[in-house]
Amino acid sequence: MGLRETTVTTTPRATTRPIAPDLFTWPAERPCLVGSRCVECATVVFPAADTCPRCGSAQVESHELARRGRLFTYTTQNFLPKEPYAGPETEETFAGFTLGYVELGDEVMVEARLTEPDPERLQIGMEMEMVVVPFRRDADGTEVLTFAFAPIDPEVSS
Amino acid sequence: MNVAIVGVGMHPFGRFEGRNALELGEYAVRQALMDAGITWPDAEFAVGGTLGGVLEGSDESVQADVMVSQLGLTGLQFTNVHNGCATAGSTLAMGAALIESGAYDLGVCVGFDKHPRGHFNAEPEQHGLPRWYGELGLMITTQFFAMKLNRYMHDYGISRDALARVAAKNFRNGARNPNAWRRKPLSEEEILEARMLNYPLTQYMFCSPDEGAAAVVLCRADKAREVTDRPVYLRSVAVRTRTWGSFEVFAPWLSPDRGQAPTVDAARRCFEQAGVEPGDVDVAQLQDSESGAEIMHMAETGLCADGEQEELLERGETEITGRLPVNTDGGLIANGEPIGASGMRQVHEIALQLRGDAGERQVPGEPKVGFTQVYGAPGVSACTLLSV
Numbered sequence: 001m002g003l004r005e006t007t008v009t010t011t012p013r014a015t016t017r018p019i020a021p022d023l024f025t026w027p028a029e030r031p032c033l034v035g036s037r038c039v040e041c042a043t044v045v046f047p048a049a050d051t052c053p054r055c056g057s058a059q060v061e062s063h064e065l066a067r068r069g070r071l072f073t074y075t076t077q078n079f080l081p082k083e084p085y086a087g088p089e090t091e092e093t094f095a096g097f098t099l100g101y102v103e104l105g106d107e108v109m110v111e112a113r114l115t116e117p118d119p120e121r122l123q124i125g126m127e128m129e130m131v132v133v134p135f136r137r138d139a140d141g142t143e144v145l146t147f148a149f150a151p152i153d154p155e156v157s158s
Numbered sequence: 159m160n161v162a163i164v165g166v167g168m169h170p171f172g173r174f175e176g177r178n179a180l181e182l183g184e185y186a187v188r189q190a191l192m193d194a195g196i197t198w199p200d201a202e203f204a205v206g207g208t209l210g211g212v213l214e215g216s217d218e219s220v221q222a223d224v225m226v227s228q229l230g231l232t233g234l235q236f237t238n239v240h241n242g243c244a245t246a247g248s249t250l251a252m253g254a255a256l257i258e259s260g261a262y263d264l265g266v267c268v269g270f271d272k273h274p275r276g277h278f279n280a281e282p283e284q285h286g287l288p289r290w291y292g293e294l295g296l297m298i299t300t301q302f303f304a305m306k307l308n309r310y311m312h313d314y315g316i317s318r319d320a321l322a323r324v325a326a327k328n329f330r331n332g333a334r335n336p337n338a339w340r341r342k343p344l345s346e347e348e349i350l351e352a353r354m355l356n357y358p359l360t361q362y363m364f365c366s367p368d369e370g371a372a373a374v375v376l377c378r379a380d381k382a383r384e385v386t387d388r389p390v391y392l393r394s395v396a397v398r399t400r401t402w403g404s405f406e407v408f409a410p411w412l413s414p415d416r417g418q419a420p421t422v423d424a425a426r427r428c429f430e431q432a433g434v435e436p437g438d439v440d441v442a443q444l445q446d447s448e449s450g451a452e453i454m455h456m457a458e459t460g461l462c463a464d465g466e467q468e469e470l471l472e473r474g475e476t477e478i479t480g481r482l483p484v485n486t487d488g489g490l491i492a493n494g495e496p497i498g499a500s501g502m503r504q505v506h507e508i509a510l511q512l513r514g515d516a517g518e519r520q521v522p523g524e525p526k527v528g529f530t531q532v533y534g535a536p537g538v539s540a541c542t543l544l545s546v
Contacts, residue, residue, distance in 0.1 A: 019290045019293065019294070020288060020289070020290040023290065035411070043413070045411050046410060046411040047288060047410060047411075054402060054413075072309065072412075073305040073306070073308045073309035073312075074305065074308060074357075075301050075304035075305045075308055075356045075357050075358075075359075076304075076354065076356055076357040077295055077298065077301060077356060078353070078354050078355055078356065078357075079355055081295045081298055083292075084281065084282060084289065084292035084293055084297070085292065085293065085294075085295045086292075086293035086294075087293075087294075087295055097295065099295075099296060099301060099305075100305065101305065101412060103414055106414050107414065108411050108412070108413070108414065109411060109412040109413070109414055110410065110411050111296055111409065111410050111411065111412075112296075113294060113295070113296070119357045124308070124309065124312045135294070146290075146294060
């Protein structure tokens with residue numbers, strides 16, 4: 001079972017939480033990833049870091065990443081990952097998922113799960129958009145949300 | 159470099175119940191000493207490389223120098239090396255440097271490991287990465303190989319048939335190698351139709367972690383003929399790590415500035431130091447963690463141009479009988495990857511090929527120049543150039 005490409009309500013509810021705080025703007029009508037940008041050399045990284053991995057500067061600021069980008073490369077995950085994978089599947093129910101790197105402008109490439117489960121419908125260079133989707137549920141029923149990228153026009157690859 | 163290999167030894171690669179990692183290493187050392195016609199007390203130094211202990215499920219951490227209690231307490235200088243996927247390359251680099259410095263004339267380098275079944279899974283925190291990255295299922299080495307390859311195939315027109323050709327070749331070569339783990343040839347169809355693990359790579363395109371050991375006896379080149387009449391000269395050994403923009407494993411983000419892989423830097427340094435051109439290489443052992451890696455590494459090392467591989471493979475040029483035989487012993491695909499031993503296995507194979515001792519898999523025409531390359535996490539490569 002891949003990620004459901006259902007729209008998650010943008011209204012904050014006690015029963016949902018992002019997989020980690022400060023990864024993406026949430027709740028938000030048009031959520032985006034939050035990285036950091038080096039004040040000295042303009043290098044952008046994701047997730048946000050305290051220092052710049054390129055020049056070593058500690059002068060970094062929070063930086064919202066572009067919501068849209070192009071698929072740089074992708075693959076599938078066809079076997080159930082071991083821990084620390086925390087997806088809801090079991091060996092019996094695991095149906096694989098897709099993942100890739102999405103180039104966000106000329107700033108940074110981010111690795112993410114993709115919502116399109118069929119690799120034949122993915123193409124290097126296709127336009128993708130960041131979405132927030134359900135990933136799994138905590139023991140208390142809280143729905144855990146993650147970021148993912150969805151093809152902007154799924155017809156492109158068909 | 160003023161360094162020669164005067165003896166080589168190996169413990170077969172595979173899975174060996176009830177035999178611990180040190181026993182594999184000791185066996186390889188004894189084989190190498192016997193091949194050189196010397197005994198352990200003749201060794202003035204030893205360098206031992208192993209990654210054992212950091213991989214989940216493996217036995218508790220072992221240090222290579224513990225093997226002196228079996229080989230003999232001669233008091234020699236013994237250095238332990240633990241350097242990711244370049245462990246064996248770094249072991250050899252250390253041994254060569256000890257001779258080059260003039261400190262010693264004769265010593266032993268051994269690489270060994272014993273990994274459990276299954277893929278290498280990792281804890282995010284150990285790699286300075288956030289927990290969520292692992293929780294989402296993004297922290298799996300094989301995904302990285304598949305994604306780097308998928309982009310490379312797109313950019314340079316490499317087909318899935320080429321991936322199957324490489325794997326089939328390496329299984330075929332492994333079948334001729336008595337020390338290999340996987341000795342059953344598989345057809346290209348069987349390889350392509352096997353279970354997909356990470357698109358575009360199927361089960362039989364990947365190597366697996368296993369167990370094994372290899373060792374070499376190093377000697378000052380100008381004294382090598384006092385030990386053996388068949389020395390193989392270590393012309394250079396180079397180890398390099400990742401630079402900015404290199405596409406490496408375990409990266410939640412990458413720079414859009416594309417940098418070159420550490421293999422490019424290591425190979426360039428290796429050829430420069432040896433004063434040899436890539437075109438002079440008669441036989442090569444390249445890191446084939448998966449069959450696409452062999453294809454990409456052919457170009458990263460300078461042995462061919464990007465995109466040229468498709469035609470080279472179609473023409474069978476990397477077969478034992480081709481113009482540039484690659485992975486004549488079956489590579490990682492047929493031998494598996496005991497990380498600390500893997501690069502030493504490559505050097506062992508080149509030494510056999512240059513001496514004409516490779517038996518059923520001997521490259522014809524008396525090859526004179528051999529090259530080896532390993533690559534792996536966390537973005538490290540080691541290359542060697544050997545000649546007779």
